[in-house]
Amino acid sequence: MSGNDLGEFLRVHRSRLRPGDVGLTSYGKRRVVGLRREEVAVLAGMNSDYYARLEQGREHSPSSQVVEAIGRALRMDDQAREHLFRLAGATPDGRDKPEETVSGPLRQLIDAQSAAAFVLNPAKDFIAANARAEQLFSPFAAVDNLARMTFLDPAARAFFARWDDFAESVVAGLRHAAGLDPDYPRLRDLVRELGEESVDFAALWSSHAVHGKTLDAIELVHPDTGPLPVVSQSFDVRGAPGQILVVYQPKTHI
Template sequence: MSDLSGFLRTRRARVDPADAGIPADSRRRVDGLRREEVAHLSGVSVDYYVRLEQGRALRPSGQVLDALARVLRLDDAERAHLHRLAHPPRRDASPPSTLRPELHRVLDAFTATPAMIVDHRLDVLAANRLASLLYDRPAPGYNTARHIFLEADGRDLYGDWEKCTGDVVGHLRHSAGRFPQDGPLKDLITELSEGSSRFRDLWSRADVAERTHGRKAFRHPVAGELDLHQENFAMPRAPGQELVVLTAPEGSAAEAGLRLLDELDEDSGHSVSAIAYGGKFSRRG
């Protein structure tokens, strides 16, 4: 089954017939809409839509795709993903995972809040000191998807682990549509599929999402509960790269927690975990 046909099937199963103006039918045997219902509502023939779901109809027009997006109630990210699946991007090489030197200075300018730059695979390309303390590991070389799905402390760190896993999978599905020829991304998806049943379940749903902003909660071994706000800023000249900044409301417990992290002695030679569990907490100054 092609990515396009699989995406259409999962979206069709998600639509409540009542939302599409179709009366309830106790004899309905499928979740969501039937194929013929999608075809009728979108103005295409049943045969053509069946061929789309079977991967036998090539390069549907933008008009057809927009009609399907409307019937399947796709959001903006899903609509764009549908178009990319139907008309894949040119077979360019994977986007670069290098940074301009000036961007390291930009990260260091964030002195009171965690900030990092990640690529489309969720590899951390660079991070400021506070972000490294938050995640208890240096960058680059850290992949947030591997951490949340495969590493022992991944589930403990995130205050809303189930939501975070869904966000990660939605992002990777979005990236797979943007960069279909990226071999390392395919390898990462395979690795996560083989190592995590949670990932396999979420990936089978074919949900796609573009990260922009939202709540991000942490359970940090030193700083405690951190209820932060995440903003993602796309890097216009570096496709797939994002500047991620985590902030806390002024006067909040989360702001105090970040301040506590910032006061860790960076020359102590101890990781955050060692400080938390070994009692070796020290302050600068």
């Protein structure tokens, strides 16, 4: 993670908008991609110099009203706006740290599933998996961390038929988790490792895409069984902060 994640996040979102997208008229040749800083400041109802300092990392601890105004000005959706608040330091203190082990009842629930089921922490570490999941991910050298498997294991590009889409989803999920708990050591170390070892990860991480849980169709290709389309369903684990239960259900069973 860089020293000015907030500024980078704002610049990325600013570059994605054109004057016409936000009701502004563009005159003459523009030297910047997207909106100018002054235009964002006008839309947010604040001093342009203040916004510039905020984006450059020279202004810290903006009020929640300022953060909300910037989110509206940049047309952020709910998840991006939530991430913006986290980066700006406008988050409640005392967030519970992720649990790193699963409860007995959850373990029983996972094992009882006929489909592949597993539990991930915010850093995408596998902290529990049933036999079907272990069999499904058998092409990988190690079933330890979904992000590491995606970017560092050569098997991933054959296993995930639409690898680009899956990789983007994994990184966006990590971005979301980092916004919720930027001081989570496991996640911070993982991002540093992948950024150093994978050019693809570094490029996606710099895009600042962010989302949480998804319900997505995923095309898998297992070397033993061939193409396997699945629906990925994710659920927060009640009573275990940060844990996500994921079930890969074959499409034919939906």
